[in-house]
Each structure stands twice: as C-alpha cells, then as structure tokens.
Amino acid sequence: xxxxxxxxxxxxxxxxxxxxxxxxxxxxxxxxxxxxxxxxxxxxxxxxxxxxxxxxxxxxxxxxxxxxxxxxxxxxxxxxxxxxxxxxxxxxxxxxxxxxxxxxxxxxxxxxx
Numbered sequence: 001x002x003x004x005x006x007x008x009x010x011x012x013x014x015x016x017x018x019x020x021x022x023x024x025x026x027x028x029x030x031x032x033x034x035x036x037x038x039x040x041x042x043x044x045x046x047x048x049x050x051x052x053x054x055x056x057x058x059x060x061x062x063x064x065x066x067x068x069x070x071x072x073x074x075x076x077x078x079x080x081x082x083x084x085x086x087x088x089x090x091x092x093x094x095x096x097x098x099x100x101x102x103x104x105x106x107x108x109x110x111x112x113x
Contacts, residue, residue: 002076004063006105012059013050016078019096025080027057028091031101034073042067045085063103074101 004010016027031042044067050058063069077098079091 001099002101004061004069004101004103006063006069006071006103008063010061010063012061014057014059014078014097015055016057016080016097017053017055020080021094021096022080022082022092025082026084027059028079028081028085028088029059030077030079030088031067031069031074032076033070034075042069043087069103071103071105074103075099076101 002012002014026045027048029044031044033039033042044061046059046061046066048057048059050056061067075098077095079085079088079094080096081091083090085091
C-alpha cells in the first residue's frame with residue numbers, strides 16, 4: 001500500500017525490479033480514484049532514486065507539484081517502458097504491479113465546527 005500526504009514530498013518504495021521484464025525500465029504510475037471510478041486516471045512518472053534498484057525502487061512524489069490528488073482511496077497500476085512514458089501507449093502495456101493508495105492530509109475546519 002502507498003500512503004501519500006497532501007502538500008508534502010512523499011517517499012514511495014516498491015519492489016518493481018523483481019517483476020520487470022525490461023532492463024533499466026522507466027515506470028508509469030496510474031492512479032484511479034475509487035470514489036469516482038468515472039474520473040480520468042492520473043498519470044505520474046519520475047526517476048527511480050534507489051541506491052539499490054535490484055532490491056527495491058524508490059520514488060519521490062511532491063503533492064501537489066507533481067500531481068494533485070484528492071484525499072481518499074485510489075487503486076494504482078504500474079507499467080514499465082523503455083522510454084520515459086507519457087501515456088500508457090508508451091509502455092509495454094503490461095501491468096507489473098497493482099495495489100491501493102491512500103491520500104490523507106490535515107483536517108480542515110469547516111464552517112460547521
């Protein structure tokens with residue numbers, strides 16, 4: 001499971017290399033809001049910053065600079081590519097990992113408090 005805090009730089013650590021079929025791939029993350037499955041999926045790609053990519057893969061996601069997410073639950077899929085992907089068509093088309101993601105943040109006071 002991936003945990004994201006709004007308005008922070010978030011560290012994402014996964015083990016993608018063990019299921020990758022490409023050598024030195026780029027990864028494309030696709031986030032789908034579970035409360036609104038009709039919404040457009042959010043695409044995210046960044047560089048793997050892991051010191052040991054054969055053991056784990058590490059990525060930084062700066063919310064809301066890289067992508068802007070709404071608090072809640074998401075499903076995610078990860079694709080691999082030989083080139084830096086912009087769309088799913090730029091990848092092999094095979095999902096190499098799926099999971100869930102939770103986006104949370106500070107509680108905002110409303111006019112009803």
